[in-house]
Amino acid sequence: MTTATLEQARIKQPLREITAWERLKVDRHWLGFWFMLPAAGFLILFLAYPLGLGVWMSFTDARIGRNGIFIGLENYQWLSDDSIFWLSVFNTVLYTAVASIFKFAVGLYLAILLNEHMPFKAIIRAVVLIPFIVPTVLSALAFWWIFDAQFSIISWSLRHLGLIEHNINFLGDPNWARSCVIFANIWRGIPFVAITLLAGLQTVQPSLYEAATIDGATRWQMFRYITYPLLTPIIAVVMTFSVLFTFTDFQLIWAMTRGGPVNATHLMATLSYQRAILSGMLGEGAAISSAMIPFLLAAIMVSWFGLQRRKWQHGESSD
Amino acid sequence: MTDFAAKLAHPKAVLAGSSPLVDHSEGMSYLQTLPKRLVSLYLPLGLIVLILLFPFYWMALTAIKPDEQLLDMESVNPFWTTAPTLKHMQKLLFETHYPQWLWNTMFVAISATVISIVASVLAAYAIVRIRYRGAQWVGAAIFLAYLVPPSILFIPLATVVFQYGLFDTPYALILTYPTILIPFSTWLLMGYFKTIPFELEECALIDGASRWQILVKIILPLAVPGLISAFIFCFTLCWNEFIYALTFLSSVENKTVPVAIVNEFVDGDVYRWGSLMAGALVGSLPLVVLYAFFVEYYVSAMTGAVKE
Numbered sequence: 001m002t003t004a005t006l007e008q009a010r011i012k013q014p015l016r017e018i019t020a021w022e023r024l025k026v027d028r029h030w031l032g033f034w035f036m037l038p039a040a041g042f043l044i045l046f047l048a049y050p051l052g053l054g055v056w057m058s059f060t061d062a063r064i065g066r067n068g069i070f071i072g073l074e075n076y077q078w079l080s081d082d083s084i085f086w087l088s089v090f091n092t093v094l095y096t097a098v099a100s101i102f103k104f105a106v107g108l109y110l111a112i113l114l115n116e117h118m119p120f121k122a123i124i125r126a127v128v129l130i131p132f133i134v135p136t137v138l139s140a141l142a143f144w145w146i147f148d149a150q151f152s153i154i155s156w157s158l159r160h161l162g163l164i165e166h167n168i169n170f171l172g173d174p175n176w177a178r179s180c181v182i183f184a185n186i187w188r189g190i191p192f193v194a195i196t197l198l199a200g201l202q203t204v205q206p207s208l209y210e211a212a213t214i215d216g217a218t219r220w221q222m223f224r225y226i227t228y229p230l231l232t233p234i235i236a237v238v239m240t241f242s243v244l245f246t247f248t249d250f251q252l253i254w255a256m257t258r259g260g261p262v263n264a265t266h267l268m269a270t271l272s273y274q275r276a277i278l279s280g281m282l283g284e285g286a287a288i289s290s291a292m293i294p295f296l297l298a299a300i301m302v303s304w305f306g307l308q309r310r311k312w313q314h315g316e317s318s319d
Numbered sequence: 320m321t322d323f324a325a326k327l328a329h330p331k332a333v334l335a336g337s338s339p340l341v342d343h344s345e346g347m348s349y350l351q352t353l354p355k356r357l358v359s360l361y362l363p364l365g366l367i368v369l370i371l372l373f374p375f376y377w378m379a380l381t382a383i384k385p386d387e388q389l390l391d392m393e394s395v396n397p398f399w400t401t402a403p404t405l406k407h408m409q410k411l412l413f414e415t416h417y418p419q420w421l422w423n424t425m426f427v428a429i430s431a432t433v434i435s436i437v438a439s440v441l442a443a444y445a446i447v448r449i450r451y452r453g454a455q456w457v458g459a460a461i462f463l464a465y466l467v468p469p470s471i472l473f474i475p476l477a478t479v480v481f482q483y484g485l486f487d488t489p490y491a492l493i494l495t496y497p498t499i500l501i502p503f504s505t506w507l508l509m510g511y512f513k514t515i516p517f518e519l520e521e522c523a524l525i526d527g528a529s530r531w532q533i534l535v536k537i538i539l540p541l542a543v544p545g546l547i548s549a550f551i552f553c554f555t556l557c558w559n560e561f562i563y564a565l566t567f568l569s570s571v572e573n574k575t576v577p578v579a580i581v582n583e584f585v586d587g588d589v590y591r592w593g594s595l596m597a598g599a600l601v602g603s604l605p606l607v608v609l610y611a612f613f614v615e616y617y618v619s620a621m622t623g624a625v626k627e
């Protein structure tokens with residue numbers, strides 16, 4: 001009898017040892033919590049909190065070295081009367097629209113060219129990506145030198161070809177400056193668009209083109225009715241990224257023109273840096289960068305719903 | 320969510336062009352004659368590649384041109400140099416803080432990348448395999464975090480960095496860069512972890528392995544390509560980062576290469592171009608060398624970034 005109860009007690013003992021601590025280590029949801037902790041810590045402390053803080057700061061008159069007090073919409077009211085702010089909004093929209101359209105068109109064209117069979121294919125494809133690898137500021141400096149007012153190689157070439165009389169003041173004239181920064185942005189963005197679209201292109205079945213050739217389709221028709229529809233989902237994602245990063249661009253402008261001449265190339269990001277950090281008006285700068293948020297949301301929405309509509313037309317379930 | 324993953328070619332194939340689905344080598348190219356291909360393919364391609372590479376040629380050429388040839392474009396053809404010189408390089412490396420800036424950039428980039436990869440591996444594994452309550456929502460939130468650009472965060476972050484007493488130290492960058500890197504690499508690694516068969520984990524669980532042991536002994540060895548992709552891409556992003564480094568650092572010795580070049584070399588001197596371009600060239604070289612060795616991983620990181 002006694003041995004039997006002892007036996008029972010010994011069996012029960014390990015069962016009792018599963019404590020709350022053991023549960024924390026084994027339970028799926030708690031385990032997930034521990035694994036998420038480092039990433040979530042960083043993202044909450046240095047991303048979500050500053051995002052909220054930024055919106056809050058835009059309602060205060062904070063300056064460098066002094067916490068602001070709540071002043072409601074005054075910063076936004078002030079900005080709505082500020083012609084430089086509206087100029088920067090115009091510049092940002094123009095910059096994003098023109099650069100994105102060109103990046104898309106040339107990027108897609110380049111992707112189609114790279115998809116052809118040719119010698120040294122792998123090397124050419126690898127070389128195309130180099131502008132994307134090199135830090136933007138450093139390539140922007142190269143462009144700064146190429147577009148120099150006195151020693152520009154472009155001016156020199158055009159002059160020796162007899163096309164112009166005097167050097168073009170590339171970064172000194174408002175419209176030229178805008179074109180130059182847009183060109184540099186397109187140059188920098190094309191490799192990303194081209195290589196990601198190339199990855200999409202390679203999954204298009206060649207038999208579709210063969211069938212279309214037999215049916216007598218031209219190259220344009222093949223592109224319009226086979227390539228483009230099949231690529232739409234990946235185009236939507238790539239262009240969302242492209243628009244997003246072009247809209248919030250800072251470093252290219254800062255390295256090439258710093259917003260000049262006469263604010264002609266100020267984007268919202270560079271203007272907010274100038275107002276917040278250089279002039280010390282943190283509240284006003286925060287208001288400018290918060291004003292970018294609606295534009296960004298709109299860009300995400302447009303491409304997201306564009307994507308959904310396409311899926312729906314294809315009769316796929318939207319997962 | 321898996322839709323795009325299926326629609327993108329394998330990174331190796333993106334470069335070599337031989338995915339199992341598509342084989343253009345025996346395709347319809349015989350329908351085109353050589354002259355036609357010359358006009359429709361080689362000419363435009365050559366032109367685009369030329370424009371894409373010209374700034375680098377110009378950068379390199381300027382870095383080795385003597386000053387008098389830089390400013391006198393009439394007597395010598397500016398597209399070439401007859402007397403290459405290492406004077407600008409020497410000035411850059413021995414008369415400025417450039418080696419210090421390179422070291423700063425390297426230190427910040429490697430620290431931030433390592434921290435981010437560790438955090439991302441844990442997070443991605445938890446989201447994909449532990450599947451705790453709300454894991455899908457966390458995954459979506461991380462994707463959204465990827466879309467938050469640094470240029471709307473730098474003003475509030477500057478005040479946060481100042482309050483924590485990190486202003487003008489490398490730690491300001493080491494702690495803020497992960498906010499750019501973690502969303503990206505978590506997203507990338509989630510894609511990789513999904514491709515590892517979960518039967519392996521089930522076997523390990525039956526053998527009594529803990530989740531931690533599974534992660535370290537089974538998942539990570541199998542996900543090495545993904546880790547390399549994430550690592551080099553994060554490293555590139557750190558090296559490229561500008562606005563945080565510009566805002567959070569003020570003393571000359573602490574700066575990173577991109578910020579230092581823009582701020583310290585740009586003065587009124589007409590002879591600055593040689594050392595400026597030398598600085599840009601030397602600053603780009605580590606990434607280009609890294610890229611040359613890991614092209615495929617870069618491509619997989621890029622295409623992985625747009626997968627949903």
